[in-house]
Amino acid sequence: QSALTQPRSVSGSPGQSVAISCTGTSSDVGGNNLVSWYQQHPGKAPKLIIYDVTKRPSGVPDRFSGSKSGNTASLTISGLLAGDEADYYCCSYAGSNTFYVFGTGTTVTVL
Amino acid sequence: EMQLVESGGGLVQPGGSLRLSCAASEFTFSSYWMHWVRQAPGKGLVWVSRMNSDGSTTNYADSVKGRFTISRDNARNTLYLQMNSLRAEDTAVYYCASPGVRDGYNFDIWGQGTMVTVSS
Numbered sequence: 001q002s003a004l005t006q007p008r009s010v011s012g013s014p015g016q017s018v019a020i021s022c023t024g025t026s027s028d029v030g031g032n033n034l035v036s037w038y039q040q041h042p043g044k045a046p047k048l049i050i051y052d053v054t055k056r057p058s059g060v061p062d063r064f065s066g067s068k069s070g071n072t073a074s075l076t077i078s079g080l081l082a083g084d085e086a087d088y089y090c091c092s093y094a095g096s097n098t099f100y101v102f103g104t105g106t107t108v109t110v111l
Numbered sequence: 112e113m114q115l116v117e118s119g120g121g122l123v124q125p126g127g128s129l130r131l132s133c134a135a136s137e138f139t140f141s142s143y144w145m146h147w148v149r150q151a152p153g154k155g156l157v158w159v160s161r162m163n164s165d166g167s168t169t170n171y172a173d174s175v176k177g178r179f180t181i182s183r184d185n186a187r188n189t190l191y192l193q194m195n196s197l198r199a200e201d202t203a204v205y206y207c208a209s210p211g212v213r214d215g216y217n218f219d220i221w222g223q224g225t226m227v228t229v230s231s
Binding site for chain 1 (some may be wrong): 129146148153155156157161170172206215216217218219221222223224
């Protein structure tokens, strides 16, 4: 099972919005609504920021939003802040053979 | 605050074995699925294994099937990963993770990770 495909990097100025895509197949992203997104700062453990495609855990700002169309999920970060600079990973449940597949990861840079 | 703390990482020769532990606190450990996720240096996250709350169901990534064994002791609030026949490509930070109270197909609670290096 290959990793989900994400852009290697995206960048934006403070206050702007950026979107990160996460492309899989009908066996994972397109086959359910079980996509989650994780933020990881250097040397730290990942942090859940979106689950079940669009839901936000308590404490996660509403500047972070998720969506999905077909085999591609997306994470949008609005009103970019310096602290949003991090790596972001999508993850999808992929059924009872592969179970979970993560994305390749995207580095967000705040200019 | 719910917390997971991994231990047991270190340097091991190819073909060797290592057992990782993950201790849970402030967390109803016995109620939830538990997972291991790894991250090779400079690389992305990779799911490794999971076990259900009572230990009756286990699943593995193809890359570790037959070499790694996940287990848990609910009385000790501890998750384990027994790693045998280790290879250089198993070198990674190993995280334990759980959906916690969300109890879904995500990883809400993470440990800080423990580094495993396989090298001669």
